[in-house]
Amino acid sequence: MVPNPVIHPGSGEEPPGLYLHIPFCKSRCAYCSFNSYACQSPPAAYLAALASQIRHWAGQQWCRERTFATLFIGGGTPTIYDGSELADLVRLCLTSFTFAEDAEITVEANPNTVSEQALSALRRAGINRLSLGVQAFSDRLLAGLGRSHTVAEVCTAIGAARRAGFTNINLDMMYGLPGQSAPDWQDSLDQALAHAPEHLACYELTIEEGTPFARLVDKGELVLPDEEEALAMAERTHAFLAQAGLQRYEISNYAVLGRECRHNLNYWRNGAYLGLGAGAVSCLSGFRFSTVAEPEVFVGLVEAGELPLAEGECLPLAARFRESVVMGLRMLQGVSFDRLQRQFGLTPPGYYGKMLEDLQQQGLVAVGKDSLRLTETGLPVANQVLARLV
Numbered sequence: 001m002v003p004n005p006v007i008h009p010g011s012g013e014e015p016p017g018l019y020l021h022i023p024f025c026k027s028r029c030a031y032c033s034f035n036s037y038a039c040q041s042p043p044a045a046y047l048a049a050l051a052s053q054i055r056h057w058a059g060q061q062w063c064r065e066r067t068f069a070t071l072f073i074g075g076g077t078p079t080i081y082d083g084s085e086l087a088d089l090v091r092l093c094l095t096s097f098t099f100a101e102d103a104e105i106t107v108e109a110n111p112n113t114v115s116e117q118a119l120s121a122l123r124r125a126g127i128n129r130l131s132l133g134v135q136a137f138s139d140r141l142l143a144g145l146g147r148s149h150t151v152a153e154v155c156t157a158i159g160a161a162r163r164a165g166f167t168n169i170n171l172d173m174m175y176g177l178p179g180q181s182a183p184d185w186q187d188s189l190d191q192a193l194a195h196a197p198e199h200l201a202c203y204e205l206t207i208e209e210g211t212p213f214a215r216l217v218d219k220g221e222l223v224l225p226d227e228e229e230a231l232a233m234a235e236r237t238h239a240f241l242a243q244a245g246l247q248r249y250e251i252s253n254y255a256v257l258g259r260e261c262r263h264n265l266n267y268w269r270n271g272a273y274l275g276l277g278a279g280a281v282s283c284l285s286g287f288r289f290s291t292v293a294e295p296e297v298f299v300g301l302v303e304a305g306e307l308p309l310a311e312g313e314c315l316p317l318a319a320r321f322r323e324s325v326v327m328g329l330r331m332l333q334g335v336s337f338d339r340l341q342r343q344f345g346l347t348p349p350g351y352y353g354k355m356l357e358d359l360q361q362q363g364l365v366a367v368g369k370d371s372l373r374l375t376e377t378g379l380p381v382a383n384q385v386l387a388r389l390v
C-alpha cells in the first residue's frame with residue numbers, strides 16, 4: 001500500500017473510486033428501478049466474470065498510475081453472496097489495484113442477508129463501512145414497499161455488524177411512503193437513532209417509470225403523502241438529526257463529523273471512478289462509459305474474452321464543468337471555485353454570468369469569494385435551481 005496523494009500528480013484529478021455492481025436481490029421491491037434481478041441463488045459465473053474484469057482493469061495503465069481512495073460494492077444486494085465469496089472479491093481488489101492506506105471500503109447489504117459470521121469475514125477482508133438498506137422501522141410500511149425483511153431483522157443485523165467490528169454504519173431510510181404519516185417518519189428516525197448509526201441517508205420515495213408502484217399510481221391505487229406532508233417530513237429530518245449530532249452534508253445525507261461517505265463525495269465532486277459489473281458506469285478523466293446491464297450478457301461477453309461495454313462518450317470540457325457545478329451543489333458546502341478553476345479553467349460567476357446573479361437575487365444560491373452553494377431557500381427546490389444550471 002502507498003500513502004494517499006491528495007491530488008493525482010499532473011492531472012488536477014483527485015484519487016478515484018472503484019465500484020463493483022452485484023445485480024441480484026432476493027426479491028424485487030415495488031419501487032425499485034435499479035439494475036437488479038430477483039434470484040434466490042446468485043450465479044457463481046457472475047462473480048468469476050467480475051473477478052476477470054478486476055484483473056483486466058487493474059492491468060490498464062490508467063489504473064496502474066492511480067491510488068484508489070474508495071471501494072464500494074453495491075447492488076442489488078451484494079450480501080446475497082456468501083461472506084467468504086465476497087471477502088475473496090474484496091481481497092482480489094485490494095491486491096490488484098493500489099488503494100490508499102486509509103481507503104474507505106463499503107459493502108451494501110440488506111438486513112436479512114447478513115450473519116455475524118459473514119460480517120466478520122467481510123470485516124477481516126478489509127471492509128470498514130456497512131451500508132444497510134433499512135428504509136423504515138415499521139413492518140407495515142416495509143411490507144407495503146415489498147421489502148423482504150422485517151424490523152426485527154434490521155435490529156439483529158445492526159447488532160451483528162457492531163459485534164463483527166463495524167464502527168462505520170450507514171442506514172438507508174425513506175420517507176414519503178404510501179400510508180406513512182409524519183409521526184410514522186419521526187418514529188422511524190427515533191428507532192434509527194437508537195442504534196447510533198454514523199451515517200443516515202434519507203431519501204424521499206420517488207415513483208419511477210416501469211415499476212409496480214408506477215402502475216399502481218396510474219390506476220389511482222397508491223396514495224402517497226401530499227407535497228406539503230412530504231416537505232414537512234423533510235424539514236423535520238434536518239433539525240432532528242442535527243440535534244442528534246448527524247450533520248446534513250448533502251441534500252439527502254447526514255453524518256457524524258468525519259463519517260461522510262467518501263465514495264459518494266467523489267461522485268458529487270464529479271471525480272473519476274471505475275465501475276465494474278453489469279450496468280456499472282465509469283468516468284475516467286472525462287471519458288464515460290457503461291457496461292451492458294443484463295448479467296447473462298455481461299458474463300457471456302467476459303467469458304468470450306470481449307469487453308462488456310454498452311456505450312461511451314467523451315464529455316466536452318464545458319459539459320463536464322456544468323455537471324460538476326450541478327452535482328457539487330448537492331453538497332451543503334457547495335462547489336469550490338479553486339477546484340473548478342484547477343480542473344476546467346472556469347468558475348461559475350464567469351461562466352453563468354447574469355443567470356447566476358438572478359438566482360442570487362432570488363435568494364436561491366449564495367456566491368462567496370471562493371464558493372457557490374444553495375441557500376436554505378434554495379435547498380428545498382434544489383431540482384428546479386439545478387435544472388437552470390445544467
Ligand code: SF4
Binds near residue numbers: 036075077
Ligand atoms: S433491495 Fe434495493 S436493489 Fe434490491 S430490489 Fe429492493 S430497492 Fe431494488
